[in-house]
Amino acid sequence: MNQDIERVLYTEQELAHTVRYLGQQISTDYRDKNLLLVSVLKGAVVFMTDLMRAITIPCVIDFMAVSSYSGTKSRGEVQILKDLGMSLEGYDVLIVEDILDSGRTLHYLMGVLAQRRPKSISICTLFDKPDARVEPVHADYVGMIVPNEFIVGYGLDYNEKYRNLPYIGILKPEIYGG
Numbered sequence: 138m139n140q141d142i143e144r145v146l147y148t149e150q151e152l153a154h155t156v157r158y159l160g161q162q163i164s165t166d167y168r169d170k171n172l173l174l175v176s177v178l179k180g181a182v183v184f185m186t187d188l189m190r191a192i193t194i195p196c197v198i199d200f201m202a203v204s205s206y207s208g209t210k211s212r213g214e215v216q217i218l219k220d221l222g223m224s225l226e227g228y229d230v231l232i233v234e235d236i237l238d239s240g241r242t243l244h245y246l247m248g249v250l251a252q253r254r255p256k257s258i259s260i261c262t263l264f265d266k267p268d269a270r271v272e273p274v275h276a277d278y279v280g281m282i283v284p285n286e287f288i289v290g291y292g293l294d295y296n297e298k299y300r301n302l303p304y305i306g307i308l309k310p311e312i313y314g315g
């Protein structure tokens with residue numbers, strides 16, 4: 138285990154099981170639709186690549202990047218750093234996110250993407266921290282409800298580190314202190 142990790146919250150096997158289950162649900166619900174998976178860089182990349190392989194119906198993918206708050210309580214605008222490369226018209230868009238926290242990022246994204254006339258727009262998040270919610274965002278697919286603690290691994294970072302851990306862990310307190 139990584140020496141900065143205090144404990145493992147979800148193992149690689151538990152994550153794989155959850156992602157497979159989400160993939161099955163989405164494959165059933167979207168079987169007669171025109172599925173476009175939109176992933177938010179960078180945190181959702183690991184989840185996205187596993188989820189798309191757990192989906193058994195035809196789908197297309199695209200990526201976008203938005204500015205993050207990185208710990209501040211700012212209420213400023215979310216900014217698009219990298220936009221999608223395709224039109225959403227005619228697609229049933231499913232936003233693939235790593236974690237739904239305050240909801241500010243997804244609240245903003247839903248507003249922006251809804252203006253682009255997709256056939257439908259829904260949210261799939263691997264993790265949901267409902268206790269941290271500031272904006273009223275509801276995810277249609279949720280992998281796991283997590284406590285209001287900072288988690289890393291499986292794409293999620295602390296200061297850009299730990300994204301490559303194959304499990305989800307909680308950092309030792311001294312890592313935040315230093």
Ligand code: IMP
Pocket residue numbers: 180205234235236237238239240241242243286287288289293294295
């Ligand atoms: P929101 O706009 O507050 O919902 O923030 C969502 C983003 O904050 C996520 O996409 C993550 O990048 C980041 N984030 C929120 N909670 C955590 C966490 O526990 N670990 C790592 N990143 C987090």
Ligand code: MG
Pocket residue numbers: 177178179180181235236
């Ligand atoms: Mg993110």
